[in-house]
Amino acid sequence: MxxxxxxxxxxxxxxxxxxxxxxxxxxxxxxxxxxxxxxxxxxxxxxxxxxxxxxxxxxxxxxxxxxxxGPRATELSLAALGSVDVRALALPVMEELRDLTGETVTLSFVLGSHRVYVAQVESRQDVRMTVEVGRRAPLYAGASGRAILMTFSPADLDRYLTQTELTPLTERTVHDDRQLREILDVDRARGYTQSLGERDPYAAAVAAPITARDDARAFACFSVCGPTARLGDEVRRSCGPAVVHAAHQVSEMLRGGW
Missing domain, CATH: 1.10.10.10 (Winged helix-like DNA-binding domain superfamily/Winged helix DNA-binding domain)
Known part of the structure; x- marks a missing residue:
C-alpha cells in the first residue's frame, strides 16, 4: 500500500x-x-x-x-485570477478611474482567443455604457481586445492571425491583417488602445493591458467606455494616460504578491 x-x-x-x-x-x-x-x-x-x-x-x-x-488551462487561470481577491483589488482603482473620466470602466480577462468581461463600474451619467459581465468578445475587435493583442510576441501574433478569421462586427471593425498590425504598432508605442464603433456602432473606448509579470503577455485589461458622441478623438486621447496608470497600478500590486 x-x-x-x-x-x-x-x-x-x-x-x-x-x-x-x-x-x-x-x-x-x-x-x-x-x-x-x-x-x-x-x-x-x-x-x-x-x-x-x-x-x-x-x-x-x-x-x-x-x-x-490548452484551453482548459486558460479556464484554470481565469478561475484563479477571477477570484473575489483580484476583483476586490481592482475595484478601488476602477472607481477612481470612473470618477476621473466620468465614464464606465470595465475589467476583462483573456479566455483563449477571446476576452470576457468580469467586472464593471458604471458611469454616473444618465446616458452611459454598460456591459454584460460574462460576455465574450474577440480580441481583434475593439480597444479592450487590442490592449491584450498588443502584448503578444511576434510569433504569438502571427499564430493568432493565422488561426483567426477577422469577421467584421460593424462597418468600423478592423478586419484587414496588415491594418491591424499597423494599429498595434501604434498602440504599443503609446501604451494604450482606442476604438470608435468597432464592436458596438454606438460605443467608443480606451484600454490598457494588465500583466502579472514584467514583459509578460497581458491576462487582462482595463477600459474606459462610453457613447461615441461623448468620447471623440480628443477625449479618448486625454483618457489614455489615466487608463495606462490604472492598469499599471493593478499590475504592480499583482507583482507584489497579491
Whole structure:
C-alpha cells in the first residue's frame, strides 16, 4: 500500500512539474525540452503530455511536434485570477478611474482567443455604457481586445492571425491583417488602445493591458467606455494616460504578491 501511495505521488509530481514547465518564457515546448529540464525520461514526459492533452490542459502544435497550454488551462487561470481577491483589488482603482473620466470602466480577462468581461463600474451619467459581465468578445475587435493583442510576441501574433478569421462586427471593425498590425504598432508605442464603433456602432473606448509579470503577455485589461458622441478623438486621447496608470497600478500590486 505504501508503495502504491509513493508511486501515485511521484506520478502527481511529474504531472505538476510538466504542466508548470509552460509557465516560463517559452510558449511552446517539446518532449525533449521538458525531459531535459526536468531530468525525466522522454517516454514518461510523452505519457504525461498525452494525458494532459486528453484533458485539454495542453494542446499539440502538430506542425512542430511541440505542445502549448490548452484551453482548459486558460479556464484554470481565469478561475484563479477571477477570484473575489483580484476583483476586490481592482475595484478601488476602477472607481477612481470612473470618477476621473466620468465614464464606465470595465475589467476583462483573456479566455483563449477571446476576452470576457468580469467586472464593471458604471458611469454616473444618465446616458452611459454598460456591459454584460460574462460576455465574450474577440480580441481583434475593439480597444479592450487590442490592449491584450498588443502584448503578444511576434510569433504569438502571427499564430493568432493565422488561426483567426477577422469577421467584421460593424462597418468600423478592423478586419484587414496588415491594418491591424499597423494599429498595434501604434498602440504599443503609446501604451494604450482606442476604438470608435468597432464592436458596438454606438460605443467608443480606451484600454490598457494588465500583466502579472514584467514583459509578460497581458491576462487582462482595463477600459474606459462610453457613447461615441461623448468620447471623440480628443477625449479618448486625454483618457489614455489615466487608463495606462490604472492598469499599471493593478499590475504592480499583482507583482507584489497579491
Amino acid at each position: 505504501d508503495v502504491e501511495r509513493t508511486s501515485g505521488m511521484q506520478s502527481v509530481d511529474r504531472v505538476a512539474a510538466v504542466l508548470l514547465s509552460f509557465t516560463g518564457a517559452d510558449v511552446e515546448l517539446g518532449v525533449t525540452d521538458i525531459a531535459e529540464r526536468l531530468a525525466l525520461p522522454k517516454s514518461a514526459v510523452h505519457r504525461v503530455l498525452e494525458a494532459l492533452a486528453n484533458w485539454g490542459l495542453v494542446a499539440k502544435v502538430n506542425e512542430r511536434g511541440k505542445y502549448r497550454l
